[in-house]
Amino acid sequence: MTGLDKINTAWKDIKIKIAVTGKSGSGKSTLINALLNLKDDDEGAAKTGCVETTSEPTPYPHPNNRNLELWDLPGVGTPNFPQSTYLKQTNPEARDKWLHIVGRRVGNKSCTVEVRIRITMSTEAIARLSRLWTSSSSSFATKPRLLKSLVVINLLCGCET
Template identity: 35%
Template sequence: MMFFYDIFISFKNCIIYYFRNGEAANPQRARKSSLRKSQPPPLKRYINVAVTGPVDSGKSTLVNAMRGVEDEDEAPVDSLGGSSKALPRSYSYPANPRVLLWDLPGIETHEMKQHAYLEKVDLRSYDFFILTTSSRMEEEVLYLAKEILRMDKSFYFVRTKIDIYMRSTKQPNFTQGDLLREIRKYFSKKLQSIGVNIPRIFLLSALQVDKFDFENFIETFNSQF
């Protein structure tokens, strides 16, 4: 009889310890633990480059253009995040087998704003960043830039879809070169205001790789690693 009583007491003590000290006592920690388990970290044997920015900023198209492929020509590396756009997706980079390009979800995606976004994509896991926008300098873009600087890491700033802007903007006294200089000056001023001394800014179209800054962007990126 004492044997069964001892088993009962041991079981009871285990239950008490679990609720006092385990994940049941801290639901928030339990949720974070579950989130970490569901999101595989980038592989450290690679140089992990994150392409991030707002929704519809042309991240996926830029990744494809960098890799020299058409949209959906190749599935993501299937062991590193799956095919859902709600999770980071990784792609090989033909010009450098040591590099993995990560197409991160847009920061404006539902339930993925600011602090929640950083936790969801595990921003600290990446080695380098390509920060994109297809319009003016949005609050979310500056937020990401500040966080990257806070982590003491570097990024390129890419203004995508510049061809669309150039076609839709008509200023009689401005040449294309004048407009591009004004755009570059605008973004440079914004980035310098948050502590980026020498911003690396590229104005490009991922659909017109022979125009604007795309070739310079690729050359600079390849020399980075």
């Protein structure tokens, strides 16, 4: 393999860790499960609930991209994770990107329309990223910009309510 070939394929080895954060009960774990194409009760799914279900940062590897990890973080602003110490407790340096979920707490029943829309938009953004990321027509320098501009922005817009 030539030096140029190594440069052109180096992007395949870049590991991306995306932290999903927001208030307790805002749908962070539900979003992660949807992006991983898992139901809440599937093996390996993020645990979901209405009150402080996630008690520590937990990684969930993407099934089709070994270099993509979604991190489910505890809800911000709870007694166990107050806003004043949240960043120190969740160690932001351990993740590459942060996705902040903005939304209202959902009830005990199945997902509301708001959460379904958020999941649909975010799933579509991840699918677009996967196609672009594996495309040989995108250069090594372009791929990180694609992540920042397409996925992160689309996920943020898709998650706001």
